[in-house]
Structure formats: structure tokens, C-alpha cells
Amino acid sequence: MTREEVRRELIKSLGSWTSGEEMAASLGISRAAIWKAVASLRGEGYEIEASKRGYRLSALPDLLSEELIQGGLKTRFVGRRLHHHKSITSTNVEAKRIVPSAEDGTVVIAEVQTAGRGRMDRHWESPRGGVWMSIILKPMIPPAQAFIVNIAACVAVARAIEGLYGLDVKVKWPNDLMVGERKVSGILTEIGADMDRLEYAVVGIGINANLDPAALSEGWKATSISSELGREVLRAELVRRVLEELEASSEEMTASSDRLLEEWSIRSATLGRRVRITSRVGEFEGLAEGLEADGSLAVRRDEGLLERVIAGDCAHLRPAGERI
DSSP states (O other): OHHHHHHHHHHHTTTSEEOHHHHHHHHTOOHHHHHHHHHHHHHTTOEEEEETTEEEEEEOOSOOOHHHHHTTOOOSSTTSSEEEEEEESOHHHHHHHHTTTOOTTOEEEEEEESSOBOGGGOBOOOOTTSEEEEEEEOOSOOGGGTHHHHHHHHHHHHHHHHHHHOOOEEEETTTEEEETTEEEEEEEEEEEEOSSOEEEEEEEEEEOOSOOGGGSOGGGOBOOHHHHHTSOOOHHHHHHHHHHHHHHHHHHHHHOSHHHHHHHHHHBSSTTSEEEEEETTEEEEEEEEEEOTTSOEEEEETTSOEEEESSOEEEEBSSTTOBO
16 A cells, blocks of 8 residues: 555656655655655656655656556546456456446456457457557447447547557558558457347457567558657557547447548548458458448449448458458
């Protein structure tokens, strides 16, 4: 408890000197206890200077703790309940486990996932340095409109990355976010519903924040925020911004989905491209022409038929037959 109290005091005065004597008096502990707490925090990566003036926290560590994320978080409900794990099999699996008792907007986040999943149960590489989290949403929308949750999440993450770092973020149907031709983020939305209502949506978000893309599988065609900027970013700040944008987009989707669909289309890296679609019923190529009101991708097949693709893999082609 002493360590947490000292950490809070230092974070409150980030960049300024705090008297060890005054801190000890206000917390009702000894100067020795302060010193031990500071030593423990330094061991976790907190950059704390010491002098005759006391202690100064000069920089926050790149951690995803509840305190660092929720400090300054400007949301009403998204992220107000947060479960942090140093390592977990899958944040989506844990979120679905706790969903019956979880409040709307609850977040499960981890430094590392050991069995992260993407679409169609593909392995999702989740090493230290990325953002791996799942958000539980309980929107008042019918099951037929569940697709808009994924649209809202894509738009929210794109807004967050673009707003914080100035990167041009595009959306690749159905749920990848791209910088240039490389993936920087992916989203996996899983729902629970009955005949009349959507009970919950678990929105899994993976962001390659401070990662070396060369360490990831080549098949991913991945990039990271840090490699694009040439510097590392503070992941807690990124998480806060994503949660704030997700709350805003979730409110938009319950009011009207038109604006979100329009923004998704404007941000699309898929529309106007030749694509190869692979689904359970087969594979075909064609031109991606539009995003339909139900979230499906309208593709003009090479033989002229307009196909509406609800689910499947989409590969961009450049030129025809060459995967990006």
C-alpha cells in the first residue's frame, strides 16, 4: 500500500520536486518507507530523481497499469472498470468469461497475450510492447445491427492513431487498420445475442505500438506506430485516446450509423481496389465497389455479377493476382 501511495503522489507532481519529508508526513509513514517505495518503483521502470529537494518523477514507464490509463481518462463509462494483466491467454476470452457481471465499458488489457486470436481463430502475435485489450459493450441495438460495432471500433482506432500521431490510417475490410500497405492494428468483435436484442459485444483491439515489425511473422505485412514515427510512444496515452474515441463512436452508432459508415468508406483502403475474396463457399476476384448498409462489401466479380460479401477474407491485388 505504501508503494502505491508514493506512486500516486509522484504522478500527481510529475516533473516537479516533492519533499520526502512532506510526503512522509502527509502519508503518515517514515522517510525510510518512502525510500523503499521509490527503490521499488525504479525497479519497475519509473524514472525518479533524488536530491536535497526530495524526489521527482521525470518520466512515466511504458506500462498499461490501471492508474496510468485512468489518470486523465475523459470518458463516462468506457474504461471506468479496467482489469489489467501482465500476461493472459486472450483478453477476448477473459472478457467473455466476466461479461455476465461486467458493466458496460469494462476493459480487459494485458501486456502480453500467449494465445491471442484474430478472425477465423487465427493466431494473433501479441508480444510485449503492443496494446492488447478487449472492451465489453452493451449497446441498445438489435442483433441485425451488430455489424456496426465493428465499424465503430475501426473508426475509433483510426481516429485515435491519426489524432495522436498524424499518421494516415486506412481501413481494410473487414477489420484491419493500415498505414500505407502494412497492418498496424486489427479488431475482433464477438457478440452474444438472443432473438430480440444484442446482449453484449466484446471488441478485441490489437495495436502494434512499440514493436519491431521485423520480429513479427512476415505473412502479417505489419508495421508499428513506433517504426512509422521513429520513436516509441506512451501506450497508456494511446489506450486513453482509443477508449475516448470508442465511447464517442459507440454513442454515434446508437443514434445513427450513417456517419460511421460514411467515415469508414472515406478511410477505406479497399474500395476501388481489385480484391480476392475467400469465403467458406469459395474464392473469386473482382472490384470492391462499396460498403453496404448492412456492413457487407459489394464486389463486382470479373464476370460482371455484383456480389455482397458478408464474411470472408479480402486480399488486395496489385496488379491482378499479386497479394499486397
